[in-house]
Amino acid sequence: MADKLDAILKSYVAEGTTTKDKLLGASFVVFNKDGPLYQGSAGRTRAPPSSPPFTPPSITWLASMTKLLTTTCLLHFTTHNPHLLTLDQDLRPLIPELASNPILTGFVSAADAADAAASTSSGSGEGKAKKEGEPILIPNTSPLTLRHLLTHTSGFGVDVADPDLMRWSKWLGRTSHTGSCTVDGWLTPLKFAPGEGWYYGVGIDWAGVVLLRVSGRQVGEYFEEFIAGPLRLDSIGWRVGKVLGEEGKDGGEWVPRAERDEETGEIKEGGVEFPEVPEVESGGAGGYGSALGFGRVLQVLLRGLAGEEENEGVVLNQETVREMLRPQLTEVQKQWMRAIVWTYKSASEIPEGSAVDYGMGGLINMEDVEGRRRKGSIMWSGFCNSRWWLDPETGIGAALIVQLTPYGDETVFKMYDELERAVYAELVPQK
Numbered sequence: 001m002a003d004k005l006d007a008i009l010k011s012y013v014a015e016g017t018t019t020k021d022k023l024l025g026a027s028f029v030v031f032n033k034d035g036p037l038y039q040g041s042a043g044r045t046r047a048p049p050s051s052p053p054f055t056p057p058s059i060t061w062l063a064s065m066t067k068l069l070t071t072t073c074l075l076h077f078t079t080h081n082p083h084l085l086t087l088d089q090d091l092r093p094l095i096p097e098l099a100s101n102p103i104l105t106g107f108v109s110a111a112d113a114a115d116a117a118a119s120t121s122s123g124s125g126e127g128k129a130k131k132e133g134e135p136i137l138i139p140n141t142s143p144l145t146l147r148h149l150l151t152h153t154s155g156f157g158v159d160v161a162d163p164d165l166m167r168w169s170k171w172l173g174r175t176s177h178t179g180s181c182t183v184d185g186w187l188t189p190l191k192f193a194p195g196e197g198w199y200y201g202v203g204i205d206w207a208g209v210v211l212l213r214v215s216g217r218q219v220g221e222y223f224e225e226f227i228a229g230p231l232r233l234d235s236i237g238w239r240v241g242k243v244l245g246e247e248g249k250d251g252g253e254w255v256p257r258a259e260r261d262e263e264t265g266e267i268k269e270g271g272v273e274f275p276e277v278p279e280v281e282s283g284g285a286g287g288y289g290s291a292l293g294f295g296r297v298l299q300v301l302l303r304g305l306a307g308e309e310e311n312e313g314v315v316l317n318q319e320t321v322r323e324m325l326r327p328q329l330t331e332v333q334k335q336w337m338r339a340i341v342w343t344y345k346s347a348s349e350i351p352e353g354s355a356v357d358y359g360m361g362g363l364i365n366m367e368d369v370e371g372r373r374r375k376g377s378i379m380w381s382g383f384c385n386s387r388w389w390l391d392p393e394t395g396i397g398a399a400l401i402v403q404l405t406p407y408g409d410e411t412v413f414k415m416y417d418e419l420e421r422a423v424y425a426e427l428v429p430q431k
Helices: 002-012 066-080 110-122 146-151 163-172 203-215 219-231 240-245 291-305 318-324 331-341 410-427
Strands: 025-032 035-043 060-063 103-107 135-138 258-260 267-269 287-289 356-358 363-365 378-381 387-391 396-401
Touching: 002 025, 002 035, 002 410, 025 291, 025 410, 035 291, 060 066, 066 146, 066 203, 066 219, 066 287, 066 291, 066 318, 103 163, 135 163, 146 203, 203 219, 219 291, 240 287, 291 318, 291 387, 291 396, 331 356, 387 410, 396 410
Parallel strands: none
Antiparallel strands: 025 035, 025 396, 060 287, 103 135, 258 267, 356 363, 363 378, 378 387, 387 396
16 A cells, blocks of 8 residues: 555656646655554655655644644543533633624615614614614624534634625724634624534634633643643644754654645745734644644544543543534534535535535545545545545544645645545455
8 A cells, every 4th residue: 555655645746846736745644543554755845946855744734624633622621621611501601702792694785874864864763873884783692602613503704714704804994813813813793693504614713712711721732731742742733833843753844835826837835824923822723733743633533432542542532532523513504514615625525415514623424435435434624735534434544734725726636536545445345
């Protein structure tokens, strides 16, 4: 299997200076509960002429791959501290910002503003006059839970990706945004009452805020103390300087973000927008790490799933991991999700129209994918095109790490498809 996977990785990276339909570099790991079944890489971390090789320990910005790490932290905390936090308690009494956060239902039209002005001037209207374009906000009277935050059913969106939330921000003259890594940056009105739909948003950033409020630890501090530290997980964490600089690491190089020109298809070096020392660590996108580090997290989950919680190297028990992998959505929520995940290429490795659901930390395919993962597998990806999956039926987890934008790169999709098919052809008996 190693020779086949090595050859696939090599075939997709640029050998010279031309990078059209190629990648600068990539690393790929496959784990089961006992450790790595494969670790390999190809290419380089930077554009030529001088560039270190891309290796399994190479450090990248994980972006939304971080969500699995944060989910693991929150499930660890709730398992060990149910007297302080549960998945289904109403968080509004605990977090004041969530208690007062309204729902955005639209904006005042020109006609409605004119009618309101006429009513006010005639003395028949109530309250102040409405202005055209003013956001229409109503109180949220529904409980908002940690389960909502971890499954994208809370109603939160991503302001910089949502026209309505951007319009709301502009109306207020708001300068904070999702990437600011602040509570104010994540505090936007809800798109719907918690539980009424599914919308990809900053819910897991808010889960990190909840963890900070109840434990007194930033999500990265909690991960280091209770997950990475006891398990000696190298090359993964929330502060890039710390991830790169700790003694005893396995020598991974930093990989700067690359950008593919949408017209020429060629790659140039980019940057990372997230602050290195944020005010609040982002549970949704603030992590940094390597393929090996991320693969070890998948191994931790597989060991917990196998019921090995009494052994070293397990932080979540079998019941908790099973809950993470359990489909969480109602039929209405699934309809919302299906309308989003293929539009934005979040489920590119699953045939469009397939039955899918969402667990805690990732999307679940509810049917076998021919030649690839089995029914019940969970997956997600990151802004820089890195991707992972975990298959509970076969006991396999894998992660592909690249560092390329924009999201949805077709070359990455093709490589990922070949890599996964090669893994299953070698390791899993065909049905």
